[in-house]
Amino acid sequence: MKCKKILDNKQRCRAFAQSEKDFCFRHDPENQEVSKLSSQKGGQNRALQGFYGKSVRLNTPEDVKKFLGQVINGVWAEGVPVPVGSSMGFLTRCWLDAYEASDIVKRLDEIEEKLKLSGSG
Ligand SMILES: [Zn+2]
Structure with missing residues (x-):
């Protein structure tokens, strides 16, 4: 299930909701404090939470090539x-x-x- 939060741009948050939560x-x-802290900390924590582009459809190696580009x-x-790039790699x-x-x-x-x-024919 997807998160129910409506973002500032009127779009719904695209992240998955936590299990049994909205x-x-x-x-x-309930996590606002933790979340604020991890935003302040920046660096690694933020690296793991961001969105870096639209969803991509990978059907052929050509698509993968473009995506990697x-x-x-x-x-x-x-x-x-960089850790995001490494994971994608x-x-x-x-x-x-x-x-x-x-x-x-x-x-x-x-x-x-x-x-x-050919065997049967
Ligand atoms: Zn959300």
Whole structure:
């Protein structure tokens, strides 16, 4: 479930609500003090809470390539924290591994199918 907080720009907060609560950690009235503290502390805490762009749809390695380009520019020129960039690098690596693995399985299936067809015909 998504957080129920309506932000200053009239958009609803896009973070997930905490389990069994209506708000995300940041907007939970019970956490206001903690939240203020972590905002003041800045650095690491904020790095873990931010939004750095719109959602992205990754269907092909080409999409991943474009996304990584955005991330790199974000870290390099737009102040996106380096740990965020590192996580995205790691996750896209996982994505590519998974893509590659499923692509290989798909090709093997196709080859098997062809072998079956030529065997019976
Ligand atoms: Zn929220």
